[in-house]
Amino acid sequence: MTTRRDLFRLGAAASLGASGLRTTAFPEHGLPPGRPHLDYQPVLTPNGVTLPFRIVDGVKVFHLIAEPVEHTFAPGLQGACWGYNGRVHGPTIEAVEGDRVRIWVTNKLPQSTTVHWHGLHVPSGMDGVGGLSQRPIEPGETFRYEFVLRQHGTFLYHSHHDEMVQMALGLMGLFVIHPRQPEEPPADVDYAYLLSEWHLEPGMRRPDPNEMADFNVLTMNGVAFPATAPMVARRGERVRIRIGNLSAMDHHPMHIHGHSFEVVATDGGPIQETARWPEATVLVPVGSTRTIEFVAENPGDWAFHCHMTHHVMTQMGHGIPNLVGLDATASDEAVAAAVPEFETMGEDGEPTIPPNSAPMAGGKGPAGMITMGGMVTVLKVRDTITTRDDPGWYVPPAGTTAAPATAAELERDGIRP
Amino acid sequence: MSRAAAVSVILVIALVPGCGLPTHAIADRQADAWREAQARVRGSDGIAVSVDDLLADGLSAHDAVQIALHHSRTVPAILAQLGVDAAAWVTASRLRNPSLHADALFFGDGTEVEVGMLAPLLDSLQQPLREAQAEQELLAAEATATRAIVAVAFATRRAFVDLLVAGQRARLADEGATAAAAAATFAQQLAAAGNAAPEMLAQVLAAHADAELRAAEAADAILPRREVLQRQLGLFGPRTAWQTQGELPADPMAGIDLDAIETRAVQRSLELRVANARLAAAHQASAWTDRATLLPGSEVGISAMRESDGEAALGPALRLELPLFDGGGAARTGAAAATGLAAARLWQLGIDVRSAARLLRDRLRGAANRLQFAREVAVPAAQRATTATLQRYNAMQVGAFDVIAARQRELATSDRELTTLAEAWQLRLQLEELLAGALPELSPSAATGATSHPSTAGVHR
Structure with a gap:
């Protein structure tokens, strides 16, 4: 009796080799759908989700809905964006090499769209380039994209119609294809x-x-x-x-x-x-x-x-003068005389900023304000963890944190600051 | 009838019908003009306290009108002029004095003496007409004096408003200069830190200098307006050191009734009263001219003679001008033309008064609407723009220059609001003056709607 795992091995054997051609020959109907946690370890998309699917006649069926989304970029900063399935960006599509996937795309945008499967080796008519591969999906229409995944790796999907606008508004997502044969060494x-x-x-x-x-x-x-x-x-x-x-x-x-x-x-x-x-x-x-x-x-x-x-700044303005080296006392007094509501930046508490805006930096850290914003996250490595939830700030062992110099230390090392 | 009786009849005909208007009427006319002017002008009541007390407390518009009417010599001058005019017409209403002549001729046997008296033949017949004409001219003179006093009161109020506006505009210009100074200080600090290009620094400093000039101009503009008011008030010496009280009232429409404005303006118009009186006077003048040209220069009287032999005789005398070359037609035609001219002027004046009423009413409404828009939309919008710019400054989106520029735009908008408020008040005063009976002299700007106030706040970056 051929087991499911055998079929996986069969698919792997049919491969032309990962080191040569990147596309693997799989039957047109695909291989048995790969299962999360059994056939692959799902990815974690921080601040995101994975797109759910169902199996219909051996085909993994997904449904993407392109639609306007009210999205929160950061506390206090929202955007009227376009996304998929109520999110910006769209959910991560996750599948396995050899899977046959059928992805329904419903357009709930106010204009036509398409979806391009970025990096995937798909039939030309499934490539999702508006006007080249297909006619655009008009508002209210649902299109079917269906193909066998013939490669593995990290790919993308995004609108390929009125790209400048639709991608700028958020129509994109990750497309992760796990290998049919587990990689070595596996990632934890x-x-x-x-x-x-x-x-x-x-x-x-x-x-x-x-x-x-x-x-x-x-x-x-x-x-x-x-x-x-x-x-x-x-x-x-x-x-x-x-x-x-x-x-x-x-x-x-x-x-x-x-x-x-x-x-x-x-x-x-x-x-x-x-x-x-x-x-x-x-x-x-x-x-x-x-x-x-x-x-x-x-x-x-x-x-x-x-x-x-x-x-690593958020909403950093570039229309301000260079203030480095400025003795601001005199100029602040002069400006305050002209504009009574004027407040010096960074002093007297937190100045009022425009509605729907985020501070350019300033996440709170364990040792004060972190002067970064934007494209930053933190890898938290601990000796023990029970979940992937935020474990809080790291408490370094004594003596392993930069600290103010003592006079004795400076004297010892011959430092004359 | 005896000869003596006949002579007496002739004298009665020549001299008795009337002696013209009484002299004491002149003082009455002056009193009437002053009373009516007071009734037409708010704030024309007497000064309860001394002028010095009024000046010490800070001058209000009401105080200014009181001082102008009761303290300055303008009103006495107007009333004196009325006396001059009235005296001329009283004089003109009188019968012309008769003339007396006497001749003495010395003969060898004695002296022959002839004495006669002549009076204008038709003067007594024309006198009622001339008196009626004089009465109308006196009415015109009285109304003219009343109008002049009303005009003094409103000229004072306008001068007061002009002075307040100049002061407020100077304060706005000062704020603009303060903003420009802030930009200059900021730019200099940036330059000291090595963060400002010379061209930028030069531009900011030039803008600051310009703003200071504007502020100085605005301050200097107060002085001539103050002196206009000083003259209205008739003040000199230490009394010229007064300060004004408060600012221009915010609502130029408060308490003014704009209904039936044409009718009210016509009913109250002193110019129309003058023109009406002059038309009536022209009618009278035309009538007596008709009579006077029937027998021009004719005189009647008596003549007495005593011969050298002692025989005496008394008899009537007559002197006739023969209308061979001037039959009086031109004079009659001229008098009729003068009547037509007065009628045409009255008609046109009515048109002008109505036009002024409509124009001032509509322009006042327009200015009030613009003022409301400035207050409810433009100024709050500029203030919100400053607030939003401040918020963007706090978010490090823009620099202090942008904040200052926003403040300068706000000041420029406030300056426009002030210009509109000043315009509305001047229009209201002109309309009130019209309704008080004096057709104001409409400036070209009042007639066309143009405004000539330059912005003093300025916008510089």
């Missing part, structure tokens, strides 16, 4: 992020698709720090982070603290072990994915962020 925890950028002036609700250069809300899975949920790992666990970038105009050098990693895959497929090298920052170009893996061997709270400094 598998996180997935989709990076994007928006232009949303303080006080505005609608992201501006016309913006080409000055993006001021930088998000990971649609939210900006401090709204980003942390990644949690037990010390010694192998951590996989999948990073996709569908920003309009910017690549993002994603940097992790306290660890180094290897890039194990791109949206083109896995990278042979011999072709990998260790690094602590990976540039994720626009329209691509990078998958990194490392062992979380360093307990603590570690920032994981884009290293472009303006990308």
